[in-house]
Amino acid sequence: MKSLKTILLLIIFSLLFISCDKEEEKNDPVAPPPPPATTGTISGVISVPPGSSSSPANTRVAIYANFDDWNADRTLRTVAADANGNYMIGNLPPGTYYLDAWKDQNGDGNISFGDLYNVYGSGTWPNYQLSPIAVIAGQTSPVSLQLVLL
Numbered sequence: 001m002k003s004l005k006t007i008l009l010l011i012i013f014s015l016l017f018i019s020c021d022k023e024e025e026k027n028d029p030v031a032p033p034p035p036p037a038t039t040g041t042i043s044g045v046i047s048v049p050p051g052s053s054s055s056p057a058n059t060r061v062a063i064y065a066n067f068d069d070w071n072a073d074r075t076l077r078t079v080a081a082d083a084n085g086n087y088m089i090g091n092l093p094p095g096t097y098y099l100d101a102w103k104d105q106n107g108d109g110n111i112s113f114g115d116l117y118n119v120y121g122s123g124t125w126p127n128y129q130l131s132p133i134a135v136i137a138g139q140t141s142p143v144s145l146q147l148v149l150l
Contacts, residue, residue, distance in 0.1 A: 097133045
C-alpha cells in the first residue's frame with residue numbers, strides 16, 4: 001500500500017511538472033518579427049533665399065502622383081513646414097512622386113509674383129525641370145529645397 005501511494009505521488013508530481021513546462025512554452029516571451037514595411041517617406045528642409053525677411057514656417061509642401069497632376073495642381077498630399085522649415089510626408093506607397101513648395105507671401109491663395117516657390121528638380125524658375133522622387137518601402141527619401149522669389 002505504501003508503494004502504491006508512492007507511485008501515485010510520483011505520477012501526480014510528474015503530471016504537474018509536465019503541465020508546467022507546457023504552460024511556459026505557451027507564454028514564450030520571444031515575439032514574432034514585425035511585418036516588413038509597405039510604405040515610405042519623403043522628408044527634408046525648406047529654406048528661404050539668403051537675406052529674405054520671410055520664414056519657412058507654414059510653407060506648403062505638396063506631392064503629386066505624376067507630372068500631369070503637378071501641371072494641373074492636383075495634389076496627392078500637402079503638409080506645412082514647421083518654423084525651421086522641416087517637413088515630412090509619410091505612409092506613401094512605393095513609387096515616384098513630384099514635389100513643390102510654396103510660401104504665399106501676399107495671402108491671395110494663388111502662386112503669384114512676390115511669393116516664394118520652388119520645385120524638386122533642376123534649373124530655376126521659370127526654366128526648371130521637375131525630377132521624380134523615388135519612394136521605397138521602409139526608407140526615407142531626403143528632399144530639401146531653397147525657395148526662390150517669383
